[in-house]
Amino acid sequence: KNHFKKNTGSNVVQNKIPDEGGEGDGDKVDLAEQSLLNKLIRHSLVKNRNQVEVQQADPNSPLFSVKTFQELRLKPELLQGVFNMGFNRPSRIQENALPLMLAEPHQNLIAQSQSGTGKTAAFSLAMLSHVNPDNTWTQCLCVAPTYELALQIGQVIEQMGKFCPSVKLAYAIRGNRMDRRVKLQEHIVIGTPGTILDWCTKYKLIDPKKITMFVLDEADVMIAMQGHRDQSIRIHRLLNKNCQMLLFSATFEDSVMKFAERVIPDPNIIRLKREEETLDTIKQFYVLCREKEDKFTALCNLYGCLTIAQAMIFCHTRKMAGWLACSLIKEGHQVALLSGEMAVEQRAAVIERFKNGREKVLVTTNVCSRGIDVEQVSLVVNFDLPVDVEGNADNETYLHRIGRTGRFGRRGFAVNMVDSENSMEIIKQIEMHFSEISF
Known part of the structure; x- marks a missing residue:
C-alpha cells in the first residue's frame, strides 16, 4: 500500500x-497534437504484456492469429518492405488484426490500441495488400483527423511499399491541388475528412463507389474535433455497402463506440487492454x-x-x-x-x-x-x-x-x-x- x-x-x-x-x-x-507527438517520438514498438480481446462478428468462425509475417502469405515485395522497416514479428495487435483485415471474404473491424502498438503498420499493410495495381483508380481511402497525422500514415505506407513501385499514393490534404479535369489514378488516398469529401463530391476526383477499403484512424480524436465526425459519416454514406470498413481508436469510450457502430456494420472488435x-x-x-x-x-x-x-x-x-x-x-x-x-x-x-x-x-x-x-x-x-x-x-x-x-x-x-x-x-x-x- x-x-x-x-x-x-x-x-x-x-x-x-x-x-x-x-x-x-x-x-x-490537444488530442490530435498528442497523437502526432507519440507518432513522432516512437521509433519502435512499445514493449507490453497487454492482453488482446477479440469479439468476432461470427462467433462460429475459427479465430486465427499469426506469429510470423510469413504466415500471412504476403506478396514477396511487400514482405520485403515489412522486414526492411525492422518488423521481425507481428505485435500483439497485428497478430490478431491482420488475419481479419486480410481475410476473404472481406471482414469489417473496430480495433482499440494505443500509440506504439503497431496499428498504423497493420492497416497500411492491409491497404497495400488490398490494392490491385492494374486498376487505375482509387481503391483505398484512409481518413485521419489532421494533415500532420495523414502525412505520418503516408510515410509508413511509402516505407512499407518501397518495393511495390506500381502502387501509387496521394494525399488529400490542404494545399494539395489536383487537376480537377481527370479522376485520380492513385490507388491509395490518405487525407483529412473535409478534403476527402470535396474530392469525392465537389471535384469528383474519386468515385466513392469504387472504394473497396475504407480506414478511419484516430476515431477518438476525430469525433472530438468540430465537424470531422459529420464529414466522416458523409464520406461513409457515399461508399458501396460491400466496402471493407476498418476503424481504429486509442479509447473505447461510449461516444467512440456509438460512432463506430454507426459507420462499421457487423464488425469484429479487437481490444488491446491497457496495462493498469x-x-x-x-x-x-x-x-x-x-x-x-x-x-x-x-x-x-x-x-x-x-x-x-x-x-x-x-x-x-x-x-x-x-x-x-x-x-x-x-x-x-x-x-x-x-x-x-x-x-x-x-x-x-x-x-x-x-x-x-x-x-x-x-x-x-x-x-x-x-x-x-x-x-x-x-x-x-x-x-x-x-x-x-x-x-x-x-x-x-x-x-x-x-x-x-x-x-x-x-x-x-x-x-x-x-x-x-x-x-x-x-x-x-x-x-x-x-x-x-x-x-
Whole structure:
C-alpha cells in the first residue's frame, strides 16, 4: 500500500498562489497534437504484456492469429518492405488484426490500441495488400483527423511499399491541388475528412463507389474535433455497402463506440487492454512550503539527497513552467522545458533528447502527462498539484503524471509541493480517491 508521507519544508501554510499564467485551467492538451507527438517520438514498438480481446462478428468462425509475417502469405515485395522497416514479428495487435483485415471474404473491424502498438503498420499493410495495381483508380481511402497525422500514415505506407513501385499514393490534404479535369489514378488516398469529401463530391476526383477499403484512424480524436465526425459519416454514406470498413481508436469510450457502430456494420472488435497504471511501485510524499520560492528551495534540496536518473517536474501553467526552468538553469541544473506554445515538432525534439538521456530534467505542463514512457524516470515532482476547472483535485491527471515514474515494474518517487491550505485539501482529495492509498 502507498502512503503520502509528509516532509516539512516549512511549517507555515499560506493562501494559494494566484494563477500566474492567466490560464485558469492550465496548459490544454490537444488530442490530435498528442497523437502526432507519440507518432513522432516512437521509433519502435512499445514493449507490453497487454492482453488482446477479440469479439468476432461470427462467433462460429475459427479465430486465427499469426506469429510470423510469413504466415500471412504476403506478396514477396511487400514482405520485403515489412522486414526492411525492422518488423521481425507481428505485435500483439497485428497478430490478431491482420488475419481479419486480410481475410476473404472481406471482414469489417473496430480495433482499440494505443500509440506504439503497431496499428498504423497493420492497416497500411492491409491497404497495400488490398490494392490491385492494374486498376487505375482509387481503391483505398484512409481518413485521419489532421494533415500532420495523414502525412505520418503516408510515410509508413511509402516505407512499407518501397518495393511495390506500381502502387501509387496521394494525399488529400490542404494545399494539395489536383487537376480537377481527370479522376485520380492513385490507388491509395490518405487525407483529412473535409478534403476527402470535396474530392469525392465537389471535384469528383474519386468515385466513392469504387472504394473497396475504407480506414478511419484516430476515431477518438476525430469525433472530438468540430465537424470531422459529420464529414466522416458523409464520406461513409457515399461508399458501396460491400466496402471493407476498418476503424481504429486509442479509447473505447461510449461516444467512440456509438460512432463506430454507426459507420462499421457487423464488425469484429479487437481490444488491446491497457496495462493498469499502478501506484504499487511509487512512493509518494508531500512537502509543506510557503510560496513558489520556498517550493523552489525544496526542489533544489531534493537534488542533494536523491540519486536521480531522470526527473519530470509538472507545473500548472506555461508561465510557471518557464519561470521554474529559468530558475533551475541559473542554479546550474541542466533542464529542458516543454509546454503547449511550442510547435509539435519542437516538443517531439525535446522529448527525444530526454528519452535519449541528453536531458536529465524535464519541466513541463500537462502536455506531457500521458503516453510518454521513459524507463529511466525515477522522480516525478508536482510543483503545482493538478486541479480541474473548478479547483478540485484532477485525479486522472495526477495518476497520469506520477505514472511517468514506476514504469515497467521499476520503483519510483513522486513528490508533491503543498503551498496552502487549499493545496493540502487537494492532497486529501487525491488520497480519498485512490482506495489503495492508506491515510
